[in-house]
Every structure is written in C-alpha cells, then in structure tokens.
C-alpha cells in the first residue's frame with residue numbers, strides 16, 4: 128500500500144513503506160545515489176538512498192530523470208544528513224512514467240513566474256506553486272470552519288444571472304445566439320426573446336443579492352464560489368475569474384460586519400500558520416522575508432477603524448507624492464490604500480462611510496445623506512482585501528437611490544420585495560480569496576495564486 132510522504136512519522140522508522148511520486152533531482156555518488164522524490168502532500172519530499180550494488184541499479188538509474196514518476200519501496204531510516212528527518216533505504220524502484228529530460232520544461236534550476244505561467248499544466252510541480260496550492264487549500268478550509276462554527280449556512284448562489292449586482296456593467300454575457308447571424312427585432316435591436324433564457328444573461332459578479340434573500344430567512348449565510356468580472360484591468364491584483372467568499376447576516380449593522388471581517392481574517396491566518404508550517408517557512412525565506420511575523424502581528428493587533436473623510440485628510444497631509452491627487456469624493460487608488468495600511472497605520476485598516484456616489488446602490492444611506500455605510504478592509508502590500516456594507520433596508524430610500532444611479536427598479540423587483548415583506552437591517556461583505564492568498568503568502572502576482580488564471584487575452588489551460 129502506498130503511504131503519502133506527509134504521513135511518514137517517527138513511528139514508521141524501521142518499517143517497510145512504499146511511496147509514489149515524481150523525481151525532483153538525483154545526486155549520484157560512487158556507492159549510491161540520492162533521489163529526491165516529491166508527491167505534493169507536503170513541502171518536503173523524501174530522499175531515497177539507492178545502493179549501487181542493487182541488482183537493477185545500472186538499468187534503472189538512467190531513467191530517473193527530473194519529472195519521472197516512480198514507486199519506491201524500502202525501509203524508512205533516520206537520516207544522517209542535514210535537512211531531513213528520514214530517508215528511504217530502497218529495496219525496489221519501479222518507473223511508472225518516463226520523462227524525457229531533453230524536452231521536459233522544468234529543470235532543477237529556478238524558473239521565473241512568467242515562464243511558469245506558460246506551462247500552467249506543469250507548474251504545480253514546483254516548490255512555490257505547490258506551496259501556494261496547499262496554502263490556498265488551507266485558507267479555503269479555514270473559511271468553512273470559521274463560518275460553520277458560527278452557525279452560518281453555506282449557500283450556493285447562481286453563476287448565471289440576469290442582475291448586475293455591482294451595477295458597474297462589468298459582466299460577461301452568456302448567450303446561445305449565433306454570433307454570425309444575430310436575430311433582430313423589427314426595431315433592429317438584438318432579439319433576446321430567442322436567446323436561451325429569453326432575455327440577456329450574464330456570469331455573476333457577486334452572489335450578494337441572492338445571499339441577501341436567504342439571509343433574510345435563515346439569518347446568517349455565506350457563499351464561496353467563482354465570480355467573473357470583465358474589467359479590462361491588467362494588474363497584479365485583478366483577475367477576470369476569481370473566488371469570492373460572501374457572508375451575509377440578518378439583524379446586523381456595520382459594526383457587526385466589521386467585527387466579523389476582522390475575526391474571519393484572523394482565524395484564516397492563524398489556521399494557515401498552524402497547519403502549513405513548512406510552506407510558510409518557505410514563503411518566509413524565499414518569497415517575502417518576514418511574512419510569518421507580519422501575519423502574527425496582524426493576528427495580535429486590533430484593526431484600525433476609520434471614516435473615509437478622516438482617511439482623505441490623512442492622505443492630503445501625507446509627505447508622500449501620489450500619482451493620483453486626493454480630494455473628498457474620489458475613489459481611493461491602490462497607492463492610497465497601501466499608504467494607509469502599510470505606512471501610516473502599519474496594520475489592517477477598515478475604512479467606513481464612503482461617499483455614496485462612488486459606491487454600489489445597495490449600501491445603506493447614512494443620516495448625512497452624503498455617505499453610505501460601506502466598509503473596505505485594506506491590508507499592507509495588497510490594498511483592498513474585503514469590500515462590504517450594511518444594506519439599504521428602507522424600500523423608498525433604495526428605490527430613490529437606484530433611480531439616481533440609472534438602474535431600473537423593475538429589473539430588481541424581487542430584491543426590492545425583500546424590503547417590502549419583513550425587512551430587517553442586514554450586512555455582509557465579500558473577500559476575494561486570491562487577495563487573501565497573496566497577502567498570506569507574500570506572493571506578488573495574483574495570477575500565481577489561482578491554479579489557472581483568467582485575465583484579458585489569457586484563458587489558456
């Protein structure tokens with residue numbers, strides 16, 4: 128039976144075990160060869176010691192090039208060498224799949240992340256991308272434990288939708304109409320009555336509106352699924368397809384929302400530090416020096432809470448010259464968000480009460496009639512990691528707001544009915560999983576923290 132390398136413990140010493148994995152490297156000496164094999168279950172692989180006196184040595188060794196898949200059986204022994212606890216004294220090695228070293232794109236040397244993006248099907252075999260995949264998995268699992276332990280219901284919201292949640296017109300259209308012969312109405316408009324859904328349909332930018340409907344029945348829910356944005360931003364923080372976690376709480380206000388966001392982030396980071404120590408040690412040494420103490424600091428420190436208006440004042444007084452000048456009413460740019468979190472407060476900051484004009488229609492109007500009960504959580508090096516709000520629960524105010532923003536209330540009729548029938552104060556937020564992985568690992572480009580990134584002009588693999 129095969130044992131995953133992660134599950135080899137001191138209790139396995141002096142027993143016979145079989146491991147399966149891919150060869151990372153071979154170091155041959157006169158009397159034996161060291162073969163590093165990795166099966167992805169843990170950062171560190173296992174070192175095999177293959178004696179030159181072995182009957183199959185001369186025949187097998189030439190086949191054991193980087194990338195070859197093998198099965199190896201032997202006795203697990205304490206390692207004399209530095210860097211590993213155990214090694215495997217080989218009794219037998221079977222080659223499962225050969226790997227031609229002449230054409231295999233991954234070599235023992237370091238490759239750039241740009242190069243690795245072009246071999247998306249193989250890059251998970253590298254130290255960094257493997258570690259990122261395990262960190263992403265841990266953060267996803269931590270998300271479920273956090274919300275489940277607090278009695279939130281995991282809700283599956285639709286991926287195809289007819290409503291634009293953010294009202295920002297960044298949606299990908301879903302259609303079965305023939306693009307080379309689009310049916311037209313007598314007025315020469317596209318005849319969507321002939322389309323699959325009988326009307327225009329899109330990939331969702333957020334599950335929030337549907338989430339609100341269930342929160343306004345089951346009290347606390349969260350979604351965790353793919354979301355899509357056709358924004359043409361080619362940055363290291365944006366993807367066209369990303370995974371969003373969206374909790375929504377009934378009978379809750381902005382303060383409950385801030386408290387939830389802060390404890391959720393802290394829970395995820397603690398879980399990662401406790402469950403992926405080897406991967407974190409690697410990030411700490413090779414990806415972002417000091418990332419572990421950065422996360423420990425975030426876990427220990429209360430987040431700063433600050434109204435947008437105060438943030439604008441701080442930015443205007445900053446000794447730093449920004450590319451985009453700051454005045455009340457602007458949508459903060461990444462450089463502003465990062466200045467606040469990284470340089471001014473040196474910890475995560477929750478900005479609240481943004482100008483209504485720059486925020487989505489569903490956010491609750493404050494008594495000043497100028498700002499809404501929005502909140503963005505900003506963290507060092509990434510900027511915005513969470514966006515959320517207390518929702519507008521007053522029917523008349525919401526309708527007025529939609530019209531002011533050129534949205535048609537009748538298209539959101541069911542959303543408005545939630546305000547007609549037993550409306551309650553409620554609040555929630557969205558966290559982009561990839562932004563969390565970036566922050567937690569210290570990786571720089573969002574395309575390297577999702578298995579197969581989708582961005583403008585890139586939908587490979």
Ligand code: 4AD
Pocket residue numbers: 292293332333334335356358364365366367369371373374511512513514515516555556557558559560561562
């Ligand atoms: O701030 P956003 O647009 O908020 C919403 O979608 C709300 N409906 C959430 C809610 O209240 N339920 O997006 C939320 C988060 C951002 O803070 C960011 O972390 C991430 O989603 N995000 C992206 N991540 C990667 N690529 C993109 N293009 C992203 N756009 C948003």
Ligand code: MG
Pocket residue numbers: 503511513514
């Ligand atoms: Mg936002």
